[in-house]
Amino acid sequence: MCKAFSGIIEPSAKVTWKLGLDDHTSIIKLAGFKDRGTGELFAKFEITPKNGNYLEPDEWIFRWDESPVPKWADQKCKEAALAAHKKWLKQLDKFIIRHPTVHPFKLTPPATNKAHISLLKKWASAWASVGSSVWSSVRDSVGDSIWSSVRDSVWDSVGDSVWASVRDSVGSSVWSSFGDSVWDSVRAYTGSFFRLPVWKYIKHPKGKYPYQPLVALWNKGLVPSFDGTTWRLHGGEKAEILFSIAAKDLKK
Secondary structure, X not given: OOOOOEEEEOOOOOXXXXXXXXXXXXXXXXXXXXXXXXXXXXXXXXXXXXXXXXXXXOOEEEEEOOOOOOOOOOHHHHHHHHXXXXXXXXXXXXXXXXXXXXXXXXXXXXXXXXXXXXXHHHHHHHHHHOOOOHHHHHHHXXXXXXXXXXXXXXXXXXXXXXXXHHHHHHOHHXXXXXXXXXXXXXXXXXXXXXXXXXOOOOOOXXXXXXXXXXXXXXXXXXXXXXXXXXXXXXXXXXXXXXXXXXHHHHOO
């Protein structure tokens, strides 16, 4: 599977790439070629972080995505690809926010108060307004390829752990009714790493992140879940249920 940053290069050292477009087949079409797989007209390459973390990359690694690598693909071509990567990073940094990744269950959760309940109410409203499809809202707004890269960075470090912790807290027998809402919490948190003027499928003030109430709860060590009738806030090392309220009461 292609990863960011991907592109193709011609024997003349001309590089073709586009922010948000990491599928080599699409990039080849963008350059006006057909993918003949001969290596005579172009070669495919990728430049990815060694640690797989697009938010906190340790070292960017270049590799040819061809086997065998064309003989004309020399150091000059590699340097041209690396120069294109620098331009890609400048474009990426205009809308990616590189803040530390927070694991909410490693924080000491606060005692639930009216401010937290107000944030939960706002999150529940936003969650309901997109038909419980925060995934589509965030992914389609960002663009699939870059979203996938950043998503993997967040989910590998905290997402899977948060999901598993809440599952263990509520028990596997009822998990099917909780799971989607917790994944949506992770997805909404992931969206906070992007700076976009408009987010799809939800009405919001331009330039404002519509799922910020979830992010505020998350950064305080509180993760919401919903089983179809009741909203809960989880916190602490074991993701214990610290607060619960019926959906009908939360709307009041």
